[in-house]
């Protein structure tokens with residue numbers, strides 16, 4: 309059974325080009341869909357995932373590919389511990405996997421009743437229920453507004469702080485507008501896992517570590533992370549995005565074409581629907 313259908317995999321492979329004898333850092337191992345494709349195309353892979361549950365799949369790949377594959381069970385912000393010489397290219401397939409969202413016990417989904425956990429990594433100190441208990445109502449409103457685009461975020465934050473839900477269904481039942489349920493769950497998940505801080509920190513390290521000719525690719529799933537990646541890559545490639553501002557001549561990076569899923573991928577895998585693939589290359 310396929311646990312997680314890799315999104316935009318063909319496009320990722322095309323964007324990376326000939327990767328024989330290159331070493332790729334797969335920052336988001338998940339079910340190993342990207343990692344396997346990279347290994348099969350002749351690359352070596354160093355993979356990160358902060359979720360300990362993926363270790364069995366990583367172990368299986370290790371047995372098949374030996375020292376062509378290294379797995380690191382930590383947050384991808386730890387890419388700063390690698391050296392420039394350790395790798396050629398980097399890929400991120402952001403967000404959570406189907407294994408995480410479809411596992412009732414993890415508390416990511418409002419479809420199942422479960423403790424309100426939402427940690428990708430159980431070593432994180434605070435789960436979603438504890439986050440709600442410990443942050444101020446103002447901060448909770450900011451989280452809902454910034455990461456979930458909830459319009460009446462102050463009102464909803466007040467309702468949530470009053471009830472202090474500890475299960476997914478308790479939280480779901482506090483949200484009166486059904487359109488707000490998924491965004492509220494997304495917002496809390498992003499805050500619990502500091503997802504935006506992770507991306508910013510890892511991209512910062514990639515910027516200083518990537519060698520000339522190296523590529524950095526990101527698959528994003530919602531507008532907040534996509535904006536961070538887009539603006540970061542534009543900055544690296546000195547593309548202002550504003551026609552009134554001049555672009556710097558001869559920047560260090562060049563942007564690659566943005567790709568979204570084809571109709572046939574959308575049909576086969578509806579979870580790919582909001583995906584964007586963005587890439588940059590450090591010039592030789």
Ligand SMILES: C[S@@+](CC[C@H](N)C(=O)[O-])C[C@H]1O[C@@H](n2cnc3c(N)ncnc32)[C@H](O)[C@@H]1O
Pocket residue numbers: 312313314315335336337338339340341342343356357358359362382383384385401402403404405406428506
């Ligand atoms: C969308 S899935 C990746 C799927 C993978 N590309 C595949 O083909 O199977 C995202 C994975 O990244 C992991 N992840 C998300 N944020 C992370 C972070 N900051 N550090 C390490 N792993 C992270 C999640 O635990 C999850 O397993």
